[in-house]
Amino acid sequence: MLCSYSWKLLGLSAFVVALSVECVVQLLRRRRKPLREVLFFPAGVTCTDAELHPERPVPCTCKLPHVESSLNRLLRHLLSARQSLDLCVFSFSSLHLGRAVLMLHERGVRVRVIADSDYMAVSGSQIGWLRKAGISVRHDQDTGYMHHKFAVVDKKILITGSLNWTSQAIQGNKENILVLDDTVIVQAFVDEFEKLWELYNPTTYNFFPNGINKVALV
Numbered sequence: 630m631l632c633s634y635s636w637k638l639l640g641l642s643a644f645v646v647a648l649s650v651e652c653v654v655q656l657l658r659r660r661r662k663p664l665r666e667v668l669f670f671p672a673g674v675t676c677t678d679a680e681l682h683p684e685r686p687v688p689c690t691c692k693l694p695h696v697e698s699s700l701n702r703l704l705r706h707l708l709s710a711r712q713s714l715d716l717c718v719f720s721f722s723s724l725h726l727g728r729a730v731l732m733l734h735e736r737g738v739r740v741r742v743i744a745d746s747d748y749m750a751v752s753g754s755q756i757g758w759l760r761k762a763g764i765s766v767r768h769d770q771d772t773g774y775m776h777h778k779f780a781v782v783d784k785k786i787l788i789t790g791s792l793n794w795t796s797q798a799i800q801g802n803k804e805n806i807l808v809l810d811d812t813v814i815v816q817a818f819v820d821e822f823e824k825l826w827e828l829y830n831p832t833t834y835n836f837f838p839n840g841i842n843k844v845a846l847v
Contacts, residue, residue, distance in 0.1 A: 663810060666706075668699040670792060670804035680704040681728050699806070700799055703788070704729050706808050710738050710782045715822045717743040717777040720751075720793040727755035734764050742766045743825050745775040755794075767829040775825075779818055787815045 675698040678689035689695070707714065707729045714733050721727070721744065734740045742759055746768040749756040760766045769775035779789035790806035792798050809815070 664786060664808060665811075666702070666808040668702055668790075668806040668808065670699055670798065670806070671800050671802060672699040672701075674800060675701060677701060677704060677725055680708060681725065681732070700725060702808075703806060706782065706786065706788055707780065708732065709786070712783045713739045713741075713781075715741050715781040715784075715819070715826075717775075717779050717822055717825065718794050719745050719774060719776050719778055720748045720795050720798075721755045722751070722753040722795045723755070723799060724796070725799075726794045727758060730755075730759060730764070731762055734759075734762055740764045741822075741826065743775065743777070743822065743829060744768045746770060747774070767826060767831065769825075769829055770834055777821075777825075779822075781815065781818055781822060784819055785815060786810050787818050789818065 673696075674693060676689050676691055676693040676695050677700065678685065678691065680701060681704065682689075704725065707726070710733050714730065716730065721742075730740060730742075740759075742756065742764060744756050744766060748754065749766075749768055756766055778792060778794070779787065781787055786808065787810070788806060788808050790804065792802075792804040792806050798804050
């Protein structure tokens with residue numbers, strides 16, 4: 630009888646401990662400050678060595694300003710990825726952002742890119758280099774543009790705004806980027822990416838729309 634009582638007491642104690650731990654976890658989650666950051670461009674030309682070359686043992690001594698800019702902040706958010714980066718971008722020619730995406734791929738982060746079929750082929754586009762490095766890239770096959778400009782980091786952080794990923798947009802245009810971790814909004818963009826990723830599956834490409842076939846073109 631005493632033994633049975635002891636086991637019941639032990640079970641109750643374990644339940645109370647587990648409940649307490651769960652309450653603490655939930656409390657910490659609620660207290661964690663949500664990520665809500667707005668970045669405005671153009672960004673001044675600044676040194677990005679700390680973000681793009683963290684392996685260097687000594688601080689950069691270049692003559693560029695060593696101050697934080699919107700580009701530095703954007704790079705840090707991108708490079709925070711540990712598991713995945715899903716990128717959906719209209720125009721991509723920035724060497725800085727291209728380097729960041731390649732770094733993630735080299736670290737073993739799963740990178741997927743959706744691009745616009747017209748703008749991925751323009752001079753200076755980074756898409757070809759990403760593909761050559763082994764990154765999965767898909768593109769639209771529609772008459773309209775794939776005009777999205779967003780990235781999802783680890784399916785937890787959304788980076789989106791008016792900014793095209795080009796040097797002109799970063800250093801010359803009035804642009805904006807919103808970075809947030811709101812689960813509802815992030816999930817909406819995750820769903821949109823997955824929908825487009827399947828829509829642009831190369832096995833379903835139709836290169837001869839409207840009933841035109843190869844024989845008719847010979």
